[in-house]
Amino acid sequence: MKIDYQDRIDEYLLNRMSGEERTAFEQDVNHDEELQNQLSFTKDVQQIVIRRNEMLAKMKQWEEEAMGEEDDINVAEFRPTGSGYNYCPAPSREEKRPIAHSSSRRVIYWLSGIAAVFVAGFFLFQNLYVTDTADNYMSSMQMSEVTLRAGSDNSELELLLSQKKYEEALHWIDDKCSMLKNDSVELAQDLTKDDEQKEYDYMIIKDKQDNLKWLKAYAYLCMNQKDMALKVLNELRSTEGYYQMSADSLYNQIKNEVE
Amino acid sequence: MATYRINTKNYSDVDYVVGVYHRVSHIERALHHHCERYFNENYRGMFFIGKEYKDEIFHESFIKLWENIRDRKIYAEDGLLYGKNGKSFTSTLTTYFMAIARLKYLEWAREHRKFLNTEDEDKVCKTMDLELYKDILYDESDNRVLEIIADCISHMSERCNQILTMFYYEEKTLDDIMMELPTFDSKNALKTAKYKCMETLRMSAKSIYQQYLNS
Numbered sequence: 459m460k461i462d463y464q465d466r467i468d469e470y471l472l473n474r475m476s477g478e479e480r481t482a483f484e485q486d487v488n489h490d491e492e493l494q495n496q497l498s499f500t501k502d503v504q505q506i507v508i509r510r511n512e513m514l515a516k517m518k519q520w521e522e523e524a525m526g527e528e529d530d531i532n533v534a535e536f537r538p539t540g541s542g543y544n545y546c547p548a549p550s551r552e553e554k555r556p557i558a559h560s561s562s563r564r565v566i567y568w569l570s571g572i573a574a575v576f577v578a579g580f581f582l583f584q585n586l587y588v589t590d591t592a593d594n595y596m597s598s599m600q601m602s603e604v605t606l607r608a609g610s611d612n613s614e615l616e617l618l619l620s621q622k623k624y625e626e627a628l629h630w631i632d633d634k635c636s637m638l639k640n641d642s643v644e645l646a647q648d649l650t651k652d653d654e655q656k657e658y659d660y661m662i663i664k665d666k667q668d669n670l671k672w673l674k675a676y677a678y679l680c681m682n683q684k685d686m687a688l689k690v691l692n693e694l695r696s697t698e699g700y701y702q703m704s705a706d707s708l709y710n711q712i713k714n715e716v717e
Numbered sequence: 718m719a720t721y722r723i724n725t726k727n728y729s730d731v732d733y734v735v736g737v738y739h740r741v742s743h744i745e746r747a748l749h750h751h752c753e754r755y756f757n758e759n760y761r762g763m764f765f766i767g768k769e770y771k772d773e774i775f776h777e778s779f780i781k782l783w784e785n786i787r788d789r790k791i792y793a794e795d796g797l798l799y800g801k802n803g804k805s806f807t808s809t810l811t812t813y814f815m816a817i818a819r820l821k822y823l824e825w826a827r828e829h830r831k832f833l834n835t836e837d838e839d840k841v842c843k844t845m846d847l848e849l850y851k852d853i854l855y856d857e858s859d860n861r862v863l864e865i866i867a868d869c870i871s872h873m874s875e876r877c878n879q880i881l882t883m884f885y886y887e888e889k890t891l892d893d894i895m896m897e898l899p900t901f902d903s904k905n906a907l908k909t910a911k912y913k914c915m916e917t918l919r920m921s922a923k924s925i926y927q928q929y930l931n932s
Contacts, residue, residue: 461908461909464911464915471885472885472888499866499919500915503866503885503918507881507882507885507886508885510780510871511882512886513779513784514780516745517779520750
């Protein structure tokens with residue numbers, strides 16, 4: 459291959475020669491075998507480069523079009539047979555067709571949607587309204603096994619509270635408080651126990667009373683009776699005991715919100 | 718290369734070959750999609766390769782299949798497919814396509830040795846290229862020189878590919894090419910680079926052709 463020839467060959471193949479130049483070049487080609495071979499090779503290269511780039515351009519175009527049609531996914535119409543790479547056609551499937559929506563059907567869908575939002579909202583807000591107060595203070599109330607310090611004695615109360623039977627729970631607490639009050643009176647009259655023993659039993663009773671008061675406050679808050687809850691909490695915070703600090707904190711929190 | 722599915726109709730292998738030979742655009746596209754889908758689903762069973770190179774191999778393989786149909790190396794007659802030397806086709810078009818893809822992968826792997834597994838390395842190193850190629854890529858037609866040149870072009874360096882594409886496909890002048898490839902500081906440098914690309918191409922094609930004749 460001669461570099462000198464290449465310029466003329468390219469000019470010839472790209473039609474950049476005048477008529478006279480073309481004729482002269484063709485005459486040279488007829489008399490020069492090397493030029494002839496080089497022309498032939500360049501012609502082949504030109505042909506292949508053009509064809510290859512046309513194909514690549516088409517493929518690029520198809521792939522870009524496919525990007526646009528991405529949503530229009532079709533199911534596979536072929537499936538592997540399991541032997542080698544032979545394929546057999548799968549049963550034809552129905553084409554996906556767009557579902558026709560009439561205007562009246564659309565209206566029904568809209569109305570159903572709106573109604574569903576209202577119904578769901580009603581139950582949601584009703585629930586929030588009932589439990590709102592208690593939920594706000596739940597972290598402060600610490601309704602846990604630790605809170606229910608009376609243990610198995612208060613299992614019935616725990617059940618009532620969990621079932622949201624707050625009225626019943628308050629009655630139960632009042633009964634229990636009355637019993638504890640009687641226990642306290644009886645203890646004072648008991649002559650068999652020494653002072654130290656009595657002091658210990660008083661502490662136990664006081665502890666149980668405080669626990670019941672704490673649960674009472676909780677029940678009032680669940681019923682959104684903040685004033686009653688504040689009254690009970692005030693009693694709790696005024697005397698030394700397990701719930702004193704918690705009751706004081708909660709009392710102030712509710713008080714601030716009320717004001 | 719797109720890896721999604723589009724809504725193109727499927728045709729029989731004979732329909733594909735007839736349509737592509739007659740340059741029916743929508744069948745060309747359908748065949749591309751058909752092969753692309755098959756390739757994406759199956760290439761991992763034949764070779765491990767990253768997405769970027771996978772796309773390159775797919776494109777090169779599809780061009781080869783396309784050229785083979787256009788050049789009537791594969792053709793349809795009386796509802797049957799025929800291949801090399803007029804023998805009836807013994808596989809599906811996709812199987813044939815994947816065989817081309819396998820060869821294109823081996824070619825690619827030879828240029829990127831680190832990606833080869835032992836089995837492939839044996840094939841690349843111990844087998845003459847032509848022995849791998851002649852069953853599928855070359856036949857006894859008069860166009861074999863053209864085919865060999867086409868293969869060599871598909872393996873040209875990126876720079877040579879750019880220059881020859883701009884010069885012969887886009888028909889740009891040397892001045893225009895210099896504007897787009899500013900690494901060339903003079904027209905003569907560009908002219909020399911183009912000439913070297915052509916010379917390398919010619920030498921490679923000549924070497925493969927000699928091997929072909931000797932075999």
